[in-house]
Amino acid sequence: MDPNKRTASGMRPTGPLHLGHYFGVLKNYVALQDEVQAYFFVADWHALTSDYADPSHLLANTHSMVSDWIAAGLDPEKCVIFRQSAIKEHCELSLLLSMITPVSWLERNPTYKEQQQQITNKDLGNAGFLCYPVLMASDILLYKPYGVPVGEDQLPHMELTREIARRFNSFYGETFPEPQALLTPSAKCPGLDGRKMSKSYNNGIFLAEEFGDVDKKIRGMVTEPSRIRRSDPGDPAKCNLYPYHELLSSAEERAQISQGCKSASMGCVDCKKIFLKNLEAFLTPLHERRQKLLQNPDCVWDILEDGNKRARAFASQTIAEAREKMGL
Numbered sequence: 464m465d466p467n468k469r470t471a472s473g474m475r476p477t478g479p480l481h482l483g484h485y486f487g488v489l490k491n492y493v494a495l496q497d498e499v500q501a502y503f504f505v506a507d508w509h510a511l512t513s514d515y516a517d518p519s520h521l522l523a524n525t526h527s528m529v530s531d532w533i534a535a536g537l538d539p540e541k542c543v544i545f546r547q548s549a550i551k552e553h554c555e556l557s558l559l560l561s562m563i564t565p566v567s568w569l570e571r572n573p574t575y576k577e578q579q580q581q582i583t584n585k586d587l588g589n590a591g592f593l594c595y596p597v598l599m600a601s602d603i604l605l606y607k608p609y610g611v612p613v614g615e616d617q618l619p620h621m622e623l624t625r626e627i628a629r630r631f632n633s634f635y636g637e638t639f640p641e642p643q644a645l646l647t648p649s650a651k652c653p654g655l656d657g658r659k660m661s662k663s664y665n666n667g668i669f670l671a672e673e674f675g676d677v678d679k680k681i682r683g684m685v686t687e688p689s690r691i692r693r694s695d696p697g698d699p700a701k702c703n704l705y706p707y708h709e710l711l712s713s714a715e716e717r718a719q720i721s722q723g724c725k726s727a728s729m730g731c732v733d734c735k736k737i738f739l740k741n742l743e744a745f746l747t748p749l750h751e752r753r754q755k756l757l758q759n760p761d762c763v764w765d766i767l768e769d770g771n772k773r774a775r776a777f778a779s780q781t782i783a784e785a786r787e788k789m790g791l
Contacts, residue, residue: 466500469502470611471606472503476521479669483652484531485535492532495645505525534671534752545774549771549775560600604642610645611624681738685703696727697725699721702734
C-alpha cells in the first residue's frame, strides 16, 4: 500500500445492495484498499437530499449497507469506513466551497436536470438537492485523493469537483489536488423480470438474500423471449440472464452457453443451473462473512465509530488549512 496516495468514495444508504453494486462499485473498493489509503463513507447526508421526508430507515439502511461492504471484502483494518454525518468537517468545507461555486455551475449539472424530470414522486426543489455536488466535492477534497472510483455517470460530478478545487486554488493558493476519475466498468444487471432492477419489484439478486430465495427467483426469471420452446434457437444478446453469466461464469462456460442457445442444443433450464452453481459459489463466502459479523450486531457501529475517529483526524487538518487560507 502507498500511504501517500489516497482515495475517497461514498454510497447512499437507500436500500439493500445487489450484484450491480458489487461489480460496479464494491469490487473496486476491495481492490483499492490494498493499494492506497482508502476512505469509504456512508453518504447519509446525501440520502437526505432526496429522502428528507421519511428518514425512518436511514439507520437500518446504514447498518445493512456497511454489513454488505464487509461481507463483500472491505476490511476496516485496511481502510477507513465511516459515516459522513459524523464528520462535521464535510459540512464546513461544503459551506466554504459554496462561497466560491457559481450557481450556474450547479444548474448546468446534467444529473440535476435529469432527476428533476425523472423523479416525479418527490419534491426535489430544495437547496440541498441543488447544492449536493458541492457537498460531494467537499467529501472528496477533504481527503486530498489522487483519484476517485466512479462510473461513467459520475464523470460530470468529478469534473465539477476539479473545477471547484481549481477555483479555490486560484483564489487562495495551492491547497487541493485535482482528483482523477478512476473509472469502474458498468455492470449490466437487469431485473430478473426484464424491468429495471428495483427493491420494490423484488426482481434483483441482493447480496444479503438467502440463497434459497435467490434460487426460486432465478428458476422463474424471464430469459430469451423468442425461445418459447426448448427447440427454438435463441440469441444470448437478447437473454435477460446472459449479462449475469458475463459477471460470474467462466469464458468456457459462456462459450458453451452461447453456442447452446444459438443452436438450441441447450435449454434455458440448463443455462440457469450453470448460473446458479456459480452464483452460490460467489455468494457463500459473502454470507459467511456477514453472518460472522452479525453475531455481534453492535460490531458495525463499533467499526463506524473507529472509522469516524480516523477520518476526523485527517479531515480536521484539511479544514484547518482551508480556514486559514480563507482568512478565518
